[in-house]
Amino acid sequence: MQHDHPSAERAQPVAKSGDADVRIAGVAHTYAVVDGPVLSGIDLTIAPGSVVALIGRSGSGKSTLLHIIAGLIRPTDGAVRIGGQAVQGPSPRWVMMFQAPSLFPWMSVAQNAGLGLRYAGQKDGAAERVADVLDLVDLASFADRNVQDLSGGQQQRVALARSLAPSPDVLLLDEPFSALDMFTRQSMQTDVRAIAKRLGLTMILVTHDVSEAVLMADRAVFLKSGAGVIAGDTDINLDDRARNADDPTFDAELARLNEIYTGLQTA
Incomplete structure (x- = not known):
């Protein structure tokens, strides 16, 4: 992926708020007592x-x-701390990409990519941010296309852009x-x-x-x-x-x- 000439009129995409470690301490989880624990005493630092x-x-x-x-x-027990x-x-x-892209078929690529910003309440500069992340995932030329016209891989790129837009x-x-x-x-x-x-x-x-x-x-x-x-x-x-x-x-x-x-x- 080449992005050697970013627009000088737009900020660098998805500016970071700072480094974030992930600390998982004593995490255990049980869905039902009869099934036993799904997780037991997970300790992990990332x-x-x-x-x-x-x-x-x-x-x-x-x-x-x-x-x-x-x-x-x-979790049934334990805690997770991020940053x-x-x-x-x-x-x-902290945002998640799932197995299915879960896009709204009546919306354009840009509209779908901007949903994360809407849910996060980040309205200022939203159009510029969406343009940046679509460029980042190589979909800038598809911004106005309907997502139903995209391949499966392109739809997952839209989901990725949506995840990246709020600067996680x-x-x-x-x-x-x-x-x-x-x-x-x-x-x-x-x-x-x-x-x-x-x-x-x-x-x-x-x-x-x-x-x-x-x-x-x-x-x-x-x-x-x-x-x-x-x-x-x-x-x-x-x-x-x-x-x-x-x-x-x-x-x-x-x-x-x-x-x-x-x-x-x-x-």
């Missing part, structure tokens, strides 16, 4: 500006943990690329990491795909199925230039994480 992947099979509690971080679920602020509910400081500190990804074809998915994975790094966002993604974690994340946190506990935690040591399937160091790192993942599931 550094500002880092990209962390939560990896686990179905039932490991990874999506529940992400929803707790987003303030969409109140020192206790998470009590949703906030424009933390971006949370709940497998938003899972329904895309392989080539579109890889393009989105690469571009979203690049955008997060450019903006200094702290990013947390949920995935069951180890290759997605290796492509996008600086660190992988493994949750064990049926236990709801952190069973592994490792840095992903790859230069961004090596984050493609054709690079031998990518293959080596993928093999290392797959070995960890497989071992944790059988332990």
Whole structure:
């Protein structure tokens, strides 16, 4: 993605309010007593500006943990703090992208991208901010198009623009690329990491795909199925230039994480 000539008349897109770490302390959650805990005693600190992947099979509690971080679920026990602020509910400081883009089909691309600003009460300069984030996600030329005319990958880019418009500190990804074809998915994975790094966002993604974690994340946190506990935690040591399937160091790192993942599931 190239953005070497931003408009001199517009501010830099999505200006950050400051670095935000994520601190998860003693988080546990139970949906129903008969089912037992989904999460048990989760302690995790995520550094500002880092990209962390939560990896686990179905039932490991990874999506529940992400929803707790987003303030969409109140944990049974424990607490989450983002940039020192206790998470009590949703906030424009921490935003989530879901599996479905959830766009309004009767609205244009720009109107959909501006919804996050409307909900956050950020009306001043909204048109300029929307133009900036659409440029950031390579949809500037589609601003007036109806979202129904866009491909699945383009619709997810609109959802990304909507998430970025309120200038969040933390971006949370709940497998938003899972329904895309392989080539579109890889393009989105690469571009979203690049955008997060450019903006200094702290990013947390949920995935069951180890290759997605290796492509996008600086660190992988493994949750064990049926236990709801952190069973592994490792840095992903790859230069961004090596984050493609054709690079031998990518293959080596993928093999290392797959070995960890497989071992944790059988332990």
